[in-house]
Amino acid sequence: MTLKDIAKEAGVSTATVSNVINGNHHKVSKETIDKIQKIISENDYTPSATARSLIKKESKIIGVVVPNLSEHDPFSSSPYNTQILSWLENYIRNQGYYMMIRTVGRCQDILQAFLTWNIDGLILLGAFKEEAEEIRERVKIPTVYLDTYAEGIANVGIDDYMGGYLAAKYLLNKGHRDIAFAGPVTTEGVIATRFKGFCDALNEKGLEFNNNRYVEAMTFFEDGVKAGKKLAFLKDKCTACVCMSDILAFGIMEGLRLSGLRVPEDISVVGFDNLPECKYSNPQLTTVSQNIKKKACLAGDLLFEMINSKKPVICNHQVTVEIEERFSVKQL
Amino acid sequence: MTLKDIAKEAGVSTATVSNVINGNHHKVSKETIDKIQKIISENDYTPSATARSLIKKESKIIGVVVPNLSEHDPFSSSPYNTQILSWLENYIRNQGYYMMIRTVGRCQDILQAFLTWNIDGLILLGAFKEEAEEIRERVKIPTVYLDTYAEGIANVGIDDYMGGYLAAKYLLNKGHRDIAFAGPVTTEGVIATRFKGFCDALNEKGLEFNNNRYVEAMTFFEDGVKAGKKLAFLKDKCTACVCMSDILAFGIMEGLRLSGLRVPEDISVVGFDNLPECKYSNPQLTTVSQNIKKKACLAGDLLFEMINSKKPVICNHQVTVEIEERFSVKQL
DNA sequence: CTGAAAGCGCTTACAG
DNA sequence: CTGAAAGCGCTTACAG
Numbered sequence: 001m002t003l004k005d006i007a008k009e010a011g012v013s014t015a016t017v018s019n020v021i022n023g024n025h026h027k028v029s030k031e032t033i034d035k036i037q038k039i040i041s042e043n044d045y046t047p048s049a050t051a052r053s054l055i056k057k058e059s060k061i062i063g064v065v066v067p068n069l070s071e072h073d074p075f076s077s078s079p080y081n082t083q084i085l086s087w088l089e090n091y092i093r094n095q096g097y098y099m100m101i102r103t104v105g106r107c108q109d110i111l112q113a114f115l116t117w118n119i120d121g122l123i124l125l126g127a128f129k130e131e132a133e134e135i136r137e138r139v140k141i142p143t144v145y146l147d148t149y150a151e152g153i154a155n156v157g158i159d160d161y162m163g164g165y166l167a168a169k170y171l172l173n174k175g176h177r178d179i180a181f182a183g184p185v186t187t188e189g190v191i192a193t194r195f196k197g198f199c200d201a202l203n204e205k206g207l208e209f210n211n212n213r214y215v216e217a218m219t220f221f222e223d224g225v226k227a228g229k230k231l232a233f234l235k236d237k238c239t240a241c242v243c244m245s246d247i248l249a250f251g252i253m254e255g256l257r258l259s260g261l262r263v264p265e266d267i268s269v270v271g272f273d274n275l276p277e278c279k280y281s282n283p284q285l286t287t288v289s290q291n292i293k294k295k296a297c298l299a300g301d302l303l304f305e306m307i308n309s310k311k312p313v314i315c316n317h318q319v320t321v322e323i324e325e326r327f328s329v330k331q332l
Numbered sequence: 333m334t335l336k337d338i339a340k341e342a343g344v345s346t347a348t349v350s351n352v353i354n355g356n357h358h359k360v361s362k363e364t365i366d367k368i369q370k371i372i373s374e375n376d377y378t379p380s381a382t383a384r385s386l387i388k389k390e391s392k393i394i395g396v397v398v399p400n401l402s403e404h405d406p407f408s409s410s411p412y413n414t415q416i417l418s419w420l421e422n423y424i425r426n427q428g429y430y431m432m433i434r435t436v437g438r439c440q441d442i443l444q445a446f447l448t449w450n451i452d453g454l455i456l457l458g459a460f461k462e463e464a465e466e467i468r469e470r471v472k473i474p475t476v477y478l479d480t481y482a483e484g485i486a487n488v489g490i491d492d493y494m495g496g497y498l499a500a501k502y503l504l505n506k507g508h509r510d511i512a513f514a515g516p517v518t519t520e521g522v523i524a525t526r527f528k529g530f531c532d533a534l535n536e537k538g539l540e541f542n543n544n545r546y547v548e549a550m551t552f553f554e555d556g557v558k559a560g561k562k563l564a565f566l567k568d569k570c571t572a573c574v575c576m577s578d579i580l581a582f583g584i585m586e587g588l589r590l591s592g593l594r595v596p597e598d599i600s601v602v603g604f605d606n607l608p609e610c611k612y613s614n615p616q617l618t619t620v621s622q623n624i625k626k627k628a629c630l631a632g633d634l635l636f637e638m639i640n641s642k643k644p645v646i647c648n649h650q651v652t653v654e655i656e657e658r659f660s661v662k663q664l
Numbered sequence: 665c666t667g668a669a670a671g672c673g674c675t676t677a678c679a680g
Numbered sequence: 681c682t683g684a685a686a687g688c689g690c691t692t693a694c695a696g
Contacts, residue, residue: 002673013683018675029681044470049448050386051673055688059382061432074418082414086406089435098449100393100432103421116381117430138376221608250612276553280582282614334689345667350691361665383689387672 001043010036021047059118062092062303065110066103066125069218075103077220079247080273080292081125084146087296088123095304097121107131111139121303124148129189142306144299149189154306156299156317160190163288163321164197167242167270170286170323172205175332176240176268180213182227182252183244191244194272198242212236217252219244224251225258231267232259239332240268246275246287253281253328264330274324284326295319333375342368353379391450394424394635397442398435398457407435409552411579412605412624413457416478419628420455427636429453439463443471453635456480461521474638476631481521486638488631488649492522495620495653496529499574499602502618502655504537507664508572508600514547514559514584515576523576526604530574544568549584551576556583557590563599564591571664572600578607578619585613585660596662606656616658627651 003021007014012032019027020036028036039045053059064085066075076082085101092099100119104110107127114122122143127135132150135143145155171179179202186192199209213236217227224243228251231241243249249271253263263269263283271278274289298317306313335353339346344364351359352368360368371377385391396417398407408414417433424431432451436442439459446454454475459467464482467475477487503511511534518524531541545568549559556575560583563573575581581603585595595601595615603610606621630649638645 003675004673014674015676015683015685016681019682022675027681032681044444046444046448048386048450048673050382050391050450051688052675053688054380054382054386054673054690055675057688072422074415074422076415076418082418083406083408086408086414086435089433090404090406093435098432098434100430101421102430103418103425112376112378116378118380118382221611254611277609277612279553279586280609280613282612282616284614335691336689346690347667347669347692348665351666354691359665364665380689383672384691385672386674386689387691389672 001045003047006036006039006043006045009039012036053118057118058120059098060096061098061100061117061119062121062123063100063102063114063117063119064088064123064125065107065114065127066101067107067127067131068103068105070105073103075101079275079277080245083275083292084125084296087293088300091296091300095300108134111135115139115141121307123299123303126190142303142312144303144306146295146299147190149193152314154302154313154315156295156302156319157190158290158295158321159318160193161197161200163272163290164194164199164242165201166197166321166323167194167272167288168198168201170325171240171242171268171270171329172201174240174268174329177207178213178236178238178240179209180215180231180234180238180241181209182215182217182224182231182241182248184218185214185216194244210236213238215241215252217248219248221247221251221254224248224253225255226251228252228255228257229259230255232256232261238267240270240329242270242272244272246271246273246278246285249285249287249328250277250281253283253285264328268329270323270329278324278326281328283328286326286328287324288321289324290321291319333377335379338368338371338375338377341371344368385450389450390452391430392428393430393432393449393451394453394455395432395434395446395449395451396420396455396457397439397446397459398433399439399459399463400435400437402437405435407433411607411609412577415607415624416457416628419625420632423628423632427632440466443467447471447473453639455631455635458522474635474644476635476638478627478631479522481525484646486634486645486647488627488634488651489522490622490627490653491650492525493529493532495604495622496526496531496574497533498529498653498655499526499604499620500530500533502657503572503574503600503602503661504533506572506600506661509539510542510545510568510570510572512545512547512563512566512570512573513541513576514549514556514563514573514580516550517546517548526576542568545570547573547584549580551580553579553583553586556580556585557587558583560584560587560589561591562587564588564593570599572602572661574602574604576604578603578605578610578613578617581617581619581660582609582613585615585617596660600661602661610656610658613660615660618658618660619656620653621656622653623651
């Protein structure tokens with residue numbers, strides 16, 4: 001059933017049917033409206049989004065790109081991304097839009113194919129700086145980045161510096177002095193910024209971070225297990241470790257346990273993200289809490305502001321973070 | 333840049349450009365192909381998916397519907413759904429298709445709007461029987477259901493009966509006799525079937541399930557906490573509890589703990605699903621493991637079989653389940 | 665091997 | 681208030 005069929009059945013032109021469907025009721029007489037609406041509901045008719053999108057050059061689709069370390073991993077290997085995704089879906093749906101998801105190794109790989117859908121907006125989770133710069137040049141539709149450090153874009157992130165700072169500060173206040181740092185090694189971006197805050201907190205106390213205590217690890221559970229074992233046998237013994245994600249912290253706790261160490265009795269652990277899982281873990285994880293829902297909502301606000309105003313926005317929201325205290329840190 | 337522009341620049345017709353783009357190389361001379369491909373790559377041209385979809389009546393989009401208890405919840409409130417979703421995304425992407433996600437209260441609500449996209453296939457997670465029956469009548473495109481008990485559809489589920497049976501059997505073998513069952517109350521479908529298997533295992537041992545031990549709870553953490561407190565003070569004391577999801581089990585363990593009971597020393601807990609979280613929990617959760625990746629892959633296989641063969645398939649795959657033993661059950 | 669023409673299902677000036 | 685016509689960006693017989 002097409003709009004044309006309805007027009008025929010109602011004995012009017014397609015233009016009139018179109019006006020009824022699109023709520024241009026001031027252009028159509030009451031009787032015509034009623035007649036057409038009756039036919040529409042009787043036939044369960046819905047306009048073709050493709051045809052409409054073709055002519056209106058908009059689609060009501062928001063594309064969301066989830067970068068993955070490997071294209072073979074599912075996005076759930078990063079529960080943080082999953083959380084963000086689900087709040088974005090919620091936001092996008094409430095705006096009456098559709099969400100198209102794509103996991104990808106490098107952001108650029110998918111862009112062209114994605115844009116072919118006339119998508120009205122684009123959200124990118126955790127793109128790297130160089131990716132963002134390339135995308136900024138090539139993509140002309142409203143785009144919002146999450147957790148990306150780059151100039152000239154609309155970004156929603158957190159106060160990563162403060163995250164690292166607070167984690168260290170918290171441990172220092174609990175009497176810890178020999179603190180490890182676990183996460184990927186980077187020179188800029190999210191992790192590097194957190195690391196800087198972390199070091200500065202130590203420095204304030206007159207301490208210097210000992211680089212042997214940088215435990216390199218991807219933010220996955222299995223990497224965490226390995227990292228935990230490394231941590232257990234570190235030459236420069238530690239009493240605590242700050243981890244760059246909760247999942248990594250879970251893995252590290254497991255690795256420590258397998259090495260015969262107890263958390264927090266023998267070594268304290270602080271996570272990052274405050275995922276729901278922190279409440280189930282053993283012990284429940286003290287972590288740097290970022291407000292994931294708020295980030296998703298801010299990203300949505302930004303995106304739809306750009307869509308509705310048809311103007312690009314350049315900004316960098318930094319959502320505040322705080323320590324969520326649970327039971328994985330011991331007072332020394 | 334459109335196909336027409338390319339045709340003009342190359343001095344050929346749009347039909348010829350179309351043939352080049354679509355790989356109908358036997359219809360076009362070598363020189364023409366080269367000339368056109370040069371122009372295409374120089375201009376970074378990608379065909380409009382909307383226009384193509386309109387005329388071909390296919391879209392390379394797979395719609396995935398995630399039913400939620402509340403439309404205001406994000407889909408991550410069900411980590412099981414999240415896992416399925418992410419493996420589906422993986423599968424769909426590897427087929428060169430796009431995934432459109434929609435969370436919804438009642439499946440029917442979204443269907444019409446969803447179908448307007450000429451989507452090539454539909455996957456529904458956890459639809460109810462009546463929903464499935466309505467959808468079966470109204471939807472003419474390839475559709476695959478997950479965990480739905482209904483006739484005449486293509487379904488991928490698990491052996492729920494065996495899941496319930498094995499959980500009870502496992503506890504019986506560990507010496508437990510007074511066993512509770514925690515989950516939503518239903519008369520048919522996934523949970524009811526598991527419950528039947530659960531009861532039958534008890535019966536085999538000459539035991540009858542005591543209905544006072546049916547702890548009603550939704551499969552969320554917070555509901556679990558409440559259920560755990562109820563369980564702690566049940567008149568008909570139990571030594572173990574089978575929970576209808578891991579998340580529920582985590583909540584129940586927390587509720588028990590808050591009530592002063594230890595798991596597994598005072599009471600044993602068995603979960604259902606075997607989510608990654610089971611490895612982080614306190615204690616690590618013994619659970620009925622379902623192969624989530626396999627389910628997603630089977631669903632993908634089925635869907636694309638239907639899409640490629642253009643024939644509907646009616647079947648009911650039941651993936652096998654097994655007990656994943658960890659540390660939440662005590663030998664009596 | 666190539667092109668003119670029709671058409672997918674809509675919307676949008678424009679004329680009446 | 682209503683309709684004829686053009687057009688969105690493609691593909692597909694069909695004729696040459």
